[in-house]
Each structure stands twice: as structure tokens, then as C-alpha cells.
Amino acid sequence: MNKQASTLSNLDEVRAMIKRHKMNDAIFSGVGLVCIMLVLLTLLALFIDLIIDGYPKLLSYEFFSSFPSRRASQAGLLSALVGSALVMIITFLSAVPMGVAAAIYLEEYAPKNWFTEVIEINVTNLAAVPSIIYGLLALGLFIYILDFGTSILTAGLTLGLLILPVVIVATREAIRGIPVAIREAAYAVGATKWQVVSQHVVRYATGGILTGVIIGMARAIGETAPVITIGALTFIAFLPPSPITTTPPFLNFDWLWSGFTVLPIQMFSWLSRPSPEFHVNAAAAGAIIIIVTLLMNGVAIKMRYNIRKKIKWQ
């Protein structure tokens, strides 16, 4: 009888404890939810505000097909859109092969010694260096020493440098996520190291690598400071020479050397005008930058999902 009573009271204690713990869980998830909401709602409020301010422009075809102008009603985004796209191409072509190769080397080939460790620490640190530093580096290296001028090439390489550490870190994370068993199985059937890396490790890690690349690119497209440092233009009312020509060799690289402007610079220029009409254009340009960034992140998530679905471990 006594024993039963003590068990019962014990049970009540246990129940009380469980209740308390559940309460703690609820409190924490509440706090977490509030934190997420604060961040998301701020972003959402900003985005909606930009859309409300800029919607007359966002709906007009002329805004996307006109060059900058002193008249707010005629000013458009065309040169900034094309400039941003071309710069992103160079950024992609320069950062991705180098970043992925560097990550594969560090993860698969590099001997574990103090030198590798120094490189690793530096790569991680580089990811946190303020972007203006990259701008100054690019000004000295690409413009003063290599004489590339204030061109699309210079801007693309600058932003490429900027996102290189992001690509390296993301690629290494992705490679590390591949189970050791996969490598061992490949070695067991007589694959060479290169075969293991190229046909298995990198292939399975593609999803993660792509995510890193696209997050890096999304960062690069919104960067203003380094691009201003290297001397991006504010008014440019013509497009760079077309990369594709009708005469052999059908490819034209003159556009690499062309002056350019990019979306954030165009937005900043409009924002600092005295006339309030230009601020509508600036809001619309801001909304476009956010939409492009969201689209890029969306594509990254979708690609990762598709690639992961295709991989069959068995």
C-alpha cells in the first residue's frame, strides 16, 4: 500500500517534470519563431515597401529596355541589367573552376602539414574580409599593374576573387559530406585516386558545390563597394559589343574591355538624385535586385534537390 502510494507520488513528480520540460521546449520554439519572424518580416517589409514605391516602373517594359537618362520617366535599367549579367558570367567562369579545384586539392590531395594548415586558415579568413578590400586589391592588380582598365573583365575577376573563398569553403563542406565507404568501394574495385575524385566524390558533391556557387554569385550581384572602387560608370547609354557575331570566328571578346555599370550602382545613383521621381526608379531597381537574388537562391535549392534525388547509393 505504502509502496503503491510512493510510486503514485513519484509518478506525479515525473509527470510534473515532463510537463516542465515540454514547457521549456515550447518556450524555446516560441523564442526561435519570434527570431525568425523578426528577420523575415523585416525583409518582407522592405521588399513590399520597394514594390509599393516602384511598382509603376516594375510593370513597364520601357524601364527594362531604356538606357539611363536625366529624365526620370525615360530612365531605364537596360545597361545595368546587361552589365550585371556579363560581369556575373566572368565571375562564374573565374571563381568556379579555381574554387572547386582548390577545394578538391585541399580536401583530397594536400598533405596534412603546417603549410596546408596556413592555407586553410587563410581561405577561411578571406571569406570574412570586407569587400572594399577586394576592390582596392583589384584596383592595384588588375588596373594599375595588369592594365585591364575599368572593364567588365576587371569587375568580373574582382567579384570572382571576392566569392572564391565562399566557393572553396562550400565545396570542401560538400566533399566532406561524401561517405568514406564510397571512396573505399571505388578503391576496392581498383579505381585510381583521380577516378575516385572525378567520378565519385565530385559527382556526388555537385549539389552542395552548386549551392555554394550560387550563394556566392547572389552575394556578388549585390556588391557595390568593390565595383565603385575599380571605377564602374554611372552613365552609359550603349551596350558592350555583342559576344556573338555573324562573321567567323563568330565569337567576339571586345565586350570584355567595355565600360559598364551594374544594378546596385544604378540604384544608388538614382537614390542620390534631388528629384523624388528618381526615387521611384531606385525602389524598382532595388526590388529587381532582391528578386534576382531570390531567384538565384531558389534555383540553387531546386538544383540541389534534383541532384540529390538522382544519386542512388545502392
Next chain:
Amino acid sequence: MQFKLAQTLSVATFVAAAFSAPTAFAVEKIVKIDGSSTVFPITEAVAEEFQKATKTKVTVGVSGTGGGFKKFCRGETDISGASRPILQKEIDECKANGIQFIELPVAFDALTVVINPKNDWAKTMTVADLKKMWEPAAQGKVKSWKQVNAKFPDKPLKLFAPGADSGTFDYFTEAIVGKSKSARGDVTSSEDDNVLVMGVSGDVNALGYFGYAYYEENKDKLAAVGIIEKDGKPAVGPSKESIENGSYQPLARPIFIYVNATGAAFKPHVKAFVDYYLEKGRPLIEEVKYVPLPEADQKAVIAHWKALKPGTGFGGKAEVGVKVQDLLSRIK
């Protein structure tokens, strides 16, 4: 193997093509302009119209007056916009690189001192009042309007100023305090003049200054202070007339373009652009809310340009209240 060789070759060709491109690109006629954000609206308007009229390509960057001169003296740009005259160290740099330039005043800007429209005590102010308010000695001490002038009420003084990197800041301090870049630091300062507009329009005790265009576009939210140059002179507000007839002193300033006039680099399309700037620019200058030079001055500038006289009329120093024609006549 054969295939790989072909691939390598074609890549090599592309790379070679890419790096041989600059020569091809340099042949193309482009007028390259950089410099002050104050001159930018005018240059942009001229560039837009010139490009439509002649199909010559024009690019305009905004690196600020100083940043623009850096590029200009390295020979990277054809024309540099400036909201202050070229300084001695910039002249030296140009000289070191063998670059000759022609200095051309293109328009007037009036630095406008603005207050909140509800402010009913400071509609006119003397330069001495403004100096008391802005000089470095006022830092931490002059906190009330009453301390500036006994006629003003005892209300907190809130100051708004452009950033220390701007030519506007340089000119204002030179004209009011008497020494360029010398001002109190405990004020709200912003590189974006729209922030200053918001600050002053939202606070009845505020005072700020910036270029005339920002006042003109926000006339409903701001009031311009009439400036009394010396005791006994009338208060003059910024307007087209007061700037043209020279009575808005000392805050009316000429703004300039500097043209690279070095032998081989002095290209016909650059000349054509400057011709267009000086001859067709007047309505565009008014459209973007600046004040064109008076007719006589404009003629003198065009004559100066046609004579291709290189050099500066300032001798590398900032100067307040200089007349355009005097300036031009100093360059022999």
C-alpha cells in the same frame, strides 16, 4: 589525342583573341568622363543629347572631384568634372604624366543654407552668424540658437552637413569659416544629400546646406536662408537672378570641366563633345536646376576654349567669389 590538340588550340585562339582585343576597342570613339557628383547631372544631360545627335559614345562615372582628377591625371579619362578648382598636388601629378588640361567653368551652383519652413527666426542670417555656428571652435559649445545671435530664441541647434569628402563641404567651409575643410565635427553629416533634406524638413530647429538643386526639388519642405554677406548689405536668397548678377555671395560657386588637351590624346570627338557642351548646354543646365553662366561669361569661356589655352586660373588654391572673366584672363 588529335581531338584534344584541336581543343587546346581553339582555347588558345580564344584567349589570344580576348587579349588582343584592347587595341581593337581603343580605336572606337568614346568620350570618357569622370569626376564630381555635383557636375554629373549636367554632364549626363549633355552626354545623353550629344550621343543621340552624333552617335559618338559617351560614358560618365562619378568618382568625386578628387577621384576624378586621379584618373584624369593618369590619362584614363578625357574630361573630368570638378566642383572645385584643381589643386597643386593634382597639377603636379598631371605634369608628371605629361598631361595638359584646359579649365572651363560651365555653370554656377548656389550652396543653399536651408531651414525648416516653420522656423520663423532665421530667415536671414549674416555670414558672421553662420561662422559662429560652423567654425571648429563651436564644437561642443554652441548648442543653442541664442548663442549664435541674441535675437534668436533659446532653442537647441541641430546642424546637418554634407560629408567631409565632398567639394560642397570644402567650398562652404572656405567661404564661411575662412579655411577649407575646417568645421565643427559634432553635426549630422551624410554623403547623401537626401538624408540632409529629410533631417531639416523634419526638425524645426535644424539648419543644413547643400547644392541648389536639392533645395529646388524640395521647396515645399524647406526654406532657403537669405545670406547677408556683410553688415549693411541686403539679405540675398539663392535664385537664378542673384547668382547671375553676382549678388548671392559668398556661396555661389562656379563648377568646372577639365579637358585633357595633350597632343595626340586630344581627339576630334572629344573636341566635338566640348563644343556641344558649351554651345548647346544652356537649356540642359537649366533643366537640371543649375544656373548657366551669364551670356558674356559664356562667350568668354567659348573664346577661351577655341584658343585652346591650357592651365588653371587658380594656381592650385581654392578661392571664393572669383569672377569667371577675371579667371579666364589670368590664363595667358
